Amino acid sequence: MSAFPRLQRLRDDHAPALLAFERENRAYFAASVPDRGDLYFVRFGERHAALLAEQAAGLHHFHVLVGEGGEVLGRFNLVDVADGSAELGYRMAERAAGRGLATAAVGEVCALAAAEYGLTSLRAVTTLDNAGSRAVLERAGFTPAGEIEVDGRPGLRFVRALGAASHG
Template identity: 65%
Template structure:
């Protein structure tokens, strides 16, 4: 399946082999920005990127995860949105939106679209997501998309919140 769904100024595309160069550039360009609110991926992530990308595609082929990239109408990769640890109709949502797209609705639109795809295309019935308390933008995106707080937790030693969202079943 090659899910490509419009989100206004962006398209959410299922991860493919040809996304690798743009995805690596995106991660490099935003590394310092992401490290402010989420654990850094470490140098090995970048030096072993080609292997990691192939491994993600293989995992996606098993159905255990669904990886997506957010592409602007001009063809720039501006984010990633993933559903991982799929089991019993549930998955964990994770997303990264590049610094240049912050405040433009990309994260809110991408999460809304992945919630739609999760229920309608992937047959999931529930999503979970975790964010740190010091990431108010991510908290806002989750709440705007119908996620509710279920418990406090820690993320890489920092206080966080686990959220859940039920999904409408497939029609």
């Protein structure tokens, strides 16, 4: 079995591949989540440095799914870490979608959340029309926990307990 793609904790040297990932998939992402806006790309270096500082402070845990050639295939983030919990957010490159990579990476992030970061639960949200994201969350052991509005669109909130009794 190939060692790639590989989930890696976000580092400074991921910046060029991460920027390429965001640029290449901008229109694809904008179809399901709000666009980041032009300023995001103009100030990408500053934003990347700020994310790394927040990660070093333990506020968030950022990960990238890296392919064999060093390209970023996905982002998997645990944000707003507090009281043993965090919110999971992720996005996959269009060319890597539909291959089970997101499900595997979400499972790996859940394991890291419990074993490395000491978290006991995760939450996530997605829009009702994002069937792929809902399927990833459900396959990774998340359960629906109520309806929510996501950027003006109907959505669902999901939760997952972590630890010995949890799925995965």
